[in-house]
Amino acid sequence: MATIHTNSIREELTRIKEEFADQTKANKITPESSMLIKSLIMLLELVFSIFLEKTTKKNNRNSNKPSSQTGQDNTSLSKKGSNGKGKPENIISADNSRTVVTDIVLSVDACCECGESLENVKASGHERRTRIDIIFEKTVEHFDSEIKQCHRCHETTKAEFPKDIHGKLQYGNGLKAFIIHLMISQMVAVNRVKKMITSMIGSRLSEATLLSFVLRLHLALESWEQKAKNILLAQPTMHVDETSIKVNRKNYWIHVHAGGDVTLKLLHPKRGNDAIVDNDIITRYSGCIIHDCWASYLSYTQCTHGLCGSHLLRELTFIFDANQYKWAKAMKHLLQSACRKVSKSKSKKLTKKAYKNLQKRYRTILTYGKKELPVILEKSKNKNGKIAKSDAHNLWDRLKKYEDAVLRFAHDPHVSFTNNRAEQDLRMAKVKQKVSGCFRSEIYAQAYCRISSYLQTMANKGINPLIAIQMALSGEICEAPGE
DSSP: OOOOOSSOHHHHHHHHHHHHHHHHHTTOSOHHHHHHHHHHHHHHHHHHHHHHHHHSOOOTTTSSOOGGGTOOOOTGGGSTTOOSOOSOOOOOOSOOSOOOOOOOOOOOOBOTTTOOBOTTSOOOOOOOOOOOOOOOOOOOOOOOOOEEEOTTTOOEEEOOOOTTOOSSSOOOHHHHHHHHIIIIISOOOHHHHHHHHHHHHSOOOOHHHHHHHHHHHHHHTHHHHHHHHHHHHTSSEEEEEEEEEEETTEEEEEEEEEETTEEEEEEESOOSHHHHHHHTSGGGOOSEEEESOOHHHHTOOSSEEEEOHHHHHHHHHHHHHHHOOHHHHHHHHHHHHHHHHHHHSTTSSOOHHHHHHHHHHHHHHHHHHHHHSOOOOOOOTTOOSOOOOOHHHHHHHHHHHTHHHHSGGGTOTTSOSOOHHHHHHHHHHHHHHHHHSSBSSHHHHHHHHHHHHHHHHHHHTTOOHHHHHHHHHTTOOOOOTTO
């Protein structure tokens, strides 16, 4: 008779199965009882699998939960070379400020020891020390338009003002660029921006004035957004992802499309196929889109697909943590090994022979995994809907069905192993929501998406954001050098 030991549930179930097999071989169990016990063991395996998954804690190591929701992640701190500073910034190739360099020569007139005059002695060398400082300077330009009366026809003529001087008081593009940079890139609160500008120029700008600068840039970048879509459609690969954001207390979605140097974020009230159709990028794209295996993306068959390896590795880690499945651990090591080989190769892909070997090992692991997973009970004819499966079963089915998409990084040099590009481009949107809480209206949320897309694209090209904003406001969309 079976007894309960103090081992894990999985080990105890294995012991019961072995004891049942021994009893069956010894003909101590009737065929009717054997069928009943097999069904019970099958059911227990499935229940234990789901139970262990439910009781295993998820964190940023084995799931898609961010570290801010799972507590401190100690695993990343132990890695060599990890300093927690994120990816390095691009070197800015353009300067936004006027630099005044002054060389001051400090002369030696007399010897410090004997007092002998050294005025006519040539210096044998110099020692340099440098001081860098910022002087806040407000420039005020008054435009006085002459008014003259013709002595012949007595008609009054007034000189024309510059095109960018529309009213009695105007603010320059340099000040506007600085304000927009603070609000969009640095995500400084509007009230704090007002106080900062007041301390710098001595004038108090209203909140409506600050937001009008943002809307003006938003309208100026409309043509750039259309051009960015065309550039994305010409890229061999495109990273796509989406994240939720609050707009006037309602849930909206930011859809990001990133390829080459271009990043484009579009706002939509929906997440699924309706948003993809309205954005009109994936529907016209014929390259390879890299994503996290979302069904809405997979429904578009005119383009190829690449699945994010980071998502798969985290899911495999969770499956192993929950059930100690050997196939999950083997698959994780296989994908990591293939990724390292691809990154070290000059062609950024495996040879045909190496890829065939990878496919063979991949399929072998899935074959063993099917034997290791508990059998799914057949659905009753009287019941509708899908059969409930464990996370392990769902992941195994996905790896089996989308083998080409999972391994595409190994034979296509344009396809990366992860979808980190899209996730990094979306990360600042979540920071913005934490700072601001939500956007008050849809138009400002759209402005944030368009302007931040433009600035991220310019940052990818190494262009100073202040220069990029000023050029856009003046009607000259900033381009990368050489374009």
